[in-house]
Amino acid sequence: MNHPSQLAAPIPISRRRDRRSDLVDAAIKLFAERTYAATPVPLVAAEAGVGTGTLYRYFPSKEALGNAAFQRAKGRFLEGVAAIGGEYADPRELFSAWWGALFRFAAEHPDEFAFLEHQQHAGYLDAESHALAAQVDEAAAAVLRDAQANGEVRDGDPTLLVALVFGAFIGIDRQARAGLLALDDHTRAATEPIVWALLRKDHA
Amino acid sequence: MNHPSQLAAPIPISRRRDRRSDLVDAAIKLFAERTYAATPVPLVAAEAGVGTGTLYRYFPSKEALGNAAFQRAKGRFLEGVAAIGGEYADPRELFSAWWGALFRFAAEHPDEFAFLEHQQHAGYLDAESHALAAQVDEAAAAVLRDAQANGEVRDGDPTLLVALVFGAFIGIDRQARAGLLALDDHTRAATEPIVWALLRKDHA
Amino acid sequence: MNHPSQLAAPIPISRRRDRRSDLVDAAIKLFAERTYAATPVPLVAAEAGVGTGTLYRYFPSKEALGNAAFQRAKGRFLEGVAAIGGEYADPRELFSAWWGALFRFAAEHPDEFAFLEHQQHAGYLDAESHALAAQVDEAAAAVLRDAQANGEVRDGDPTLLVALVFGAFIGIDRQARAGLLALDDHTRAATEPIVWALLRKDHA
Amino acid sequence: MNHPSQLAAPIPISRRRDRRSDLVDAAIKLFAERTYAATPVPLVAAEAGVGTGTLYRYFPSKEALGNAAFQRAKGRFLEGVAAIGGEYADPRELFSAWWGALFRFAAEHPDEFAFLEHQQHAGYLDAESHALAAQVDEAAAAVLRDAQANGEVRDGDPTLLVALVFGAFIGIDRQARAGLLALDDHTRAATEPIVWALLRKDHA
DNA sequence: GATGAATGAGGGTTCATTCAT
């Protein structure tokens, strides 16, 4: 008998990682640059280095591709940022880690971040995408709830506080995208205490 | 006997306000809901209650319409929010007025606000639109600079502080758009001190 | 008492000749420059100095305007060129007069001539236009038939001979339109004997 | 048993000649019949037996298609007619060959000829098209210059003489298109000496 | 499985024609 793997197929062995993954990355990049609606599907395929028809072997439609892109970006954000939590005892340290993770994510995955920022309520997002978005929101809220329980963080709706903090970061990101500042350690260090003032309980 | 002025003309009275203005409003509404790229021109015309061809009597192209919409929204924002300033001696009061204006604007002009939030770096914006956007940014920065000079507001790049505050409001607006809160007096009152903590000089 | 002309009506009194005539002239000019199909009706109205709606008070459709233009141009050609005839006893002189008339017409009415040259078999021409075209052809053929009867002109289908001579002039006109020569007396004098060679009976 | 070659592939064999070529031919035919401006692009595609979108895979715009059509027609004319020359020692024979080629071209390529006749100064023609047109004119003028040098042909601007001869043929072609005569050997033989009279040096 | 040529519905825009003023 022979190894099935040798006979059954010419074994490209995951050519360049993964076709599907390449396509999603290409989509995120182009959707971030040009908007979902203004990006032709063939351009995504070309960016990923495959033929147009090939893309449709991995995604049944442009909408499906858009959702895959959204879910990939949101998923990475969840892993990289929103899920930070448990391991920190001190709320101040926790926030520091969270804020740092936000900077790191936006700096290392600028396309993912820009894409997420703009497709907030895009018409093509399906239930799964919305669910994932809700999961991200909840994860962040949970972290904050813990910090509130710990006592050092301001009272109030944790969802609202997360929205304020995350919104403030969006403001920073837009400044960065406009070239007015860099998403580096300096900016992170300068902004961290400012935004922390927003979270920490007012002193008597 | 009758007034000649009443007889002579069948009283046109600015046919339902103004065609051009209606078209811009329709564009802002639809662009906010569906994105500029994903909104067909005929849909804008229909929303304004006119035929497709009529739109092109007022705007030479979809791009021109997009810029008019952007400039109308930004202009209203400038009038309603960014221009607030001089009349307030106390920085705390000034912020209170500014934050209140932001709430009022987002509540009364939700489409304008949503549109502006999304068209941040749209490819179709022309020099005039960019100039107006810069003017708005500068007006807000100027207000903040005054407050800093006055002493009660945190030091640092006023542009960055404005970005943080405005970003925080974007966070609130998104919560509101998701139905998680209302842009009412209660929310305004609850968030104002939180965001003020972001601006005011740290004690001690 | 007052002059009726002052009271009864503003009396434009055939303002600038005749509206209809102005419109036809404007149409000929623009159709010659830009082609019938590529000329917007409002442009014709503007060229004639009237509103678009006014044009439709004189012509029920663009086609009707096109036919009026064709008939005006052909009619003028008939008067100015094709009808020349009877008064000349000598065929050589007759040809000279005819050739001169052709030059004069093309020089004085360049738009009419260019328009006629291009709309030869345009799809919008109606029966009346075709009939007038046929009348022009027949008038020219009749002249030539006379000359043949007189003896000095080559035998053969007069229609064909007319086509050759008129075609030769089209060649000249195109050169002129390209700026390679002028439709002046010099060119007329230089070409007349050449084209006459085409008509005159070969010497034994 | 069957040939594997018949089974393996469904015999592609250059799908009906060439798509691009078919499209140009369809364009020439329709532009000749209906004018460039009055011919919708989808009609050209349908005439070529392809979908509208397909046409745009071969030509970036209607203008590009128009230029390709013009260049194809002019190019064929150059090959078939204007380039005739060198191999004839006797000017009379040369003219005979040239005139015959003209008849053959107009008879075999009636659409090309009609199209060229009408697009003389069309606004959509690009530099390349104009250059080709100039090349054709020059080729014809060169032939005539040779014949003049040889002595048997009338003196004068060769460009003008070519224009006269070619114009005369246009006259014939219009008669033919109107159904008044045929572009056959009989007409050719009948007209050749007439037009030759236009070219040959007058006898003492 | 991969490709990209082919397609036609749909998007931006123009324009012949109408009609309220």
Added chain:
DNA sequence: AATGAATGAACCCTCATTCAT
């Protein structure tokens, strides 16, 4: 009677999707 704003059919062109190779 004159106007020009209004209209929608039709035009040029793009692009999501399919399918023969």
